Structure formats: C-alpha cells, structure tokens
Amino acid sequence: MTPALSVLDLVSVRTGQTSAQAIAASLALAQRADALGYTRYWFAEHHNMPAVASTTPPVLAAAAASRTERIRVGSGGVMLPNHSPLIVAEQFAALEAIAPGRIDLGIGRAPGSDPVITQLLRMSGTTSEVDRFPDHVRDILALTSPEGAGYRIGGRPEGNDEYRVHATPSAEGRPELWLLGSSDYSAQLAAAFGLPYVFANHFSGEGLDRALDLYRQNFQPSAHLDAPRTFLTANAVVAPTLDEAEERMLPQARMMARLRTGRPLTALEAVEEARDAEASDHLAAPVLGAMRERWFVGEPAETRARLVAFAARHGVGEIMISPVAGAYASEPLDSADGRVQTLELLAG
Known part of the structure; x- marks a missing residue:
C-alpha cells in the first residue's frame, strides 16, 4: 500500500538568498504540498x-496555516x-x-544548536532542564487541555490551594502532541506516556529498528492514543x-559533510x-555512498517504489519527506523549484 506523504522543512537558505526569500519559497512549498494532498x-528548529x-x-x-486549507501544520520539532x-x-x-484540527506539536529534547546558542536561549531564566523533560511534556499536555493544569502554590497560608492555568482561556480542541527523537529515550518515553512517536531517520538512521521495537513493545494505551502510532522521516531528491x-x-x-567534519558552515551552494x-x-x-543508500534520490517511479518498500519494511503508513533538492543558479531566489519538483513527482 502506498504510504501517505508529509513534509519536513528546515527552510533552506542558498547562496545569495535572503531570509525573506527563503521563507517565501518555503511558504509557497507548503501551499503546493497542501494542493498535492500531503498530510x-x-x-524544524535550528539556530545560527x-x-x-x-x-x-x-x-x-x-x-503556513494562514496560506493553506487542509494540510496539518506544526513543528518537527520544538x-x-x-x-x-x-x-x-x-x-x-x-x-x-x-x-x-490542523495543528501538530512535535517535541524534541535536543538543543538544536551549539552550547553558545543553548546558553543564549536560556538567559531569560527558563527552567526547562533536559532532565525534567518528562515533567514538562506532562505540563504541556495538561496546559493545552480544555481543563488546564493545576499547580500547588506555596509560601502563603492557603498554600494547599490549587491554582489553575490554561494555555488559552476557552479551548475547544488541542494540538496533537508527538514525541520526536533519534535514540531509545524518546521512543521509551512516548511508549510510557501513550503518545505518538517519530524517529528522526532523516538525521540518523542508526538505531531505527531498535527504537521502533521499543516503542511498539512497551506502548501503554492512554487517553490520547489507544495503540502505537508512528511514521518515519526521510531525505528525498526526485527529478x-x-x-x-x-x-x-x-x-x-x-x-x-561540513557538519560531520567540523568545517565552517555556509549557505547552501x-x-x-x-x-x-x-x-x-x-x-x-x-x-555520498551512505547518503545514496539511505536517502531517496532518483527518478519518480523508482523512488516511489523504494518509499513503498521502506514503509512496508518498517510497518508505517506515512513517510515525512525532507525535500533536500538544491537549486540551479538560474532559478529564482524566492522559489524552491527543485523541492517543488520533488513533491510533485512523488505525489504522482
């Protein structure tokens, strides 16, 4: 069975392109994905x-939500x-x-950058320490519910009273929360909390089978989900x-290659x-050898067949494509022709 297709976007920036042009290209790509029937x-969240x-x-x-009609939008992840x-x-x-009904909140526990950026992000005094990650996932689940979250207030005579906090005053629905990761930790936490889970296969394919097995075997049904729910990410270039x-x-x-060898990073060539x-x-x-093996690069029919086989092999009904096609120098700076082409050819 052909898997459903979705999109993961890092909003790539190429040589000579401004942030405004890169974002315009990505928003146009989101509109095209919506029209093509992507799920x-x-x-993503990356810094500096x-x-x-x-x-x-x-x-x-x-x-993206304001420019689309039916596609779900969200984070992959915060x-x-x-x-x-x-x-x-x-x-x-x-x-x-x-x-x-169209919002996904994908959450990860990695910093998304280097130690300097991590320190700058926490200068405002955030208390979101990595070792309290499970507690903060629980907080978000409660805060986004129509009932809100209850907190005990100390330091005054009525210290045992419960103080109610709502993320929004009168919620009718809530974003769907997903746990993301590239290691065993998030798979086990998602299973324990009864939440949907995504393995970051586009970033690192190492440990994929083990993470999926841990998630599925240890899943505990919850008020949020009664059975394991997962999909996979994959880099793709189709032409x-x-x-x-x-x-x-x-x-x-x-x-x-620059990332993996510690060389200075640049805009995409x-x-x-x-x-x-x-x-x-x-x-x-x-x-390149490892990337050709793990990435989905090629002509439409062959690449779609590989995606179908990949989904079947891992028992998932959805693949989230990270369209990483580069641009030729002659292509407009406010569009992403290669990434649009990838989505169009995969959608058939």
Whole structure:
C-alpha cells in the first residue's frame, strides 16, 4: 500500500538568498504540498546556521496555516529544553485556535544548536532542564487541555490551594502532541506516556529498528492514543532523470559533510557551485555512498517504489519527506523549484 506523504522543512537558505526569500519559497512549498494532498507540513528548529532559516516553528506554522486549507501544520520539532513549557503550550494553543484540527506539536529534547546558542536561549531564566523533560511534556499536555493544569502554590497560608492555568482561556480542541527523537529515550518515553512517536531517520538512521521495537513493545494505551502510532522521516531528491537528481543532491550532501567534519558552515551552494567545488575538493565524496543508500534520490517511479518498500519494511503508513533538492543558479531566489519538483513527482 502506498504510504501517505508529509513534509519536513528546515527552510533552506542558498547562496545569495535572503531570509525573506527563503521563507517565501518555503511558504509557497507548503501551499503546493497542501494542493498535492500531503498530510502534514512540519518546520524544524535550528539556530545560527547559515543554511537554515527555520528558527521559530510556531511563527512559521502560523504563516503556513494562514496560506493553506487542509494540510496539518506544526513543528518537527520544538526543542523543549530551549523554552518554557507554558510559552510552548500558549503558542500552540493559539495555533490550534487559528487552524482548528490542523495543528501538530512535535517535541524534541535536543538543543538544536551549539552550547553558545543553548546558553543564549536560556538567559531569560527558563527552567526547562533536559532532565525534567518528562515533567514538562506532562505540563504541556495538561496546559493545552480544555481543563488546564493545576499547580500547588506555596509560601502563603492557603498554600494547599490549587491554582489553575490554561494555555488559552476557552479551548475547544488541542494540538496533537508527538514525541520526536533519534535514540531509545524518546521512543521509551512516548511508549510510557501513550503518545505518538517519530524517529528522526532523516538525521540518523542508526538505531531505527531498535527504537521502533521499543516503542511498539512497551506502548501503554492512554487517553490520547489507544495503540502505537508512528511514521518515519526521510531525505528525498526526485527529478525527471537520475543525473539531475544526483546533481540536486550535491549541495545538501556537501553541507552534511561540513557538519560531520567540523568545517565552517555556509549557505547552501548552488548546484553548479557545488559541482565545481566537489570536482576539486571532494568534500562530499566520503559520505555520498551512505547518503545514496539511505536517502531517496532518483527518478519518480523508482523512488516511489523504494518509499513503498521502506514503509512496508518498517510497518508505517506515512513517510515525512525532507525535500533536500538544491537549486540551479538560474532559478529564482524566492522559489524552491527543485523541492517543488520533488513533491510533485512523488505525489504522482
């Protein structure tokens, strides 16, 4: 059975492109995904990266929700240790009021950047320590419910009274909360809490089978979910020919090589720039083999067949595509022609 398709967007920034142009291109991509019948469109959270403009998932999700009609929008994910649980709950409760029944709140526990950015994010005094992650997930679940969360107030005579807190004053619905991760931890927590779970396969395929097994075998039914629910993420570049798909893959492959070797990061190169540089420095050569094996790069029919087999092998009915196709230098800066092409060709 053909899996449902969704989109994960990091709002890529290429050479010569402004943040405004990159975001315009991504919002147009969200509109196209909506028209093509994709299930959901999530924005990632990353900070201080020259090639990534997806720093604030709730802001981008609000913009995407206002420009789409039926597709679910949300975060993939909000990195909870960077933020106050109440602020996250308020943001996504507001999103649910803007687009009722279409909001996903994907939550992760990684910082999404380096130690300097982590320190800057916490200068305002947030108490979202990583070791309190389970408590803050519970807080968000309660705060976004119509009943709200109850807190005990100390330091005064009526200290045993319960103080009620609501993320929004009069909620009719709530965002759907997903736990995200690339290790055993989030899989086990999602199972214990009875929440849907996504393994970040686009980032690291290591440990995929073990994480899914842990989640499914240990799942505890809850008021939120009565059976395990999961899907997988995957990087994809699809083009009319294999040669074009391989070329459009190269800028992202070179950026990943920079990340893994500790080299300075740059905006994504144009395809021609990446092709010429790779011929002399061979930056991506050591990682291309693994990427070709794990990424979905190629012509439409073959790539769709690989996705169907991948979904069947892991027992999932949905794949979230991260369309990482690069751009040729001649393509407009306020559009993402290669990423649009990937979505269109996968949708058939």
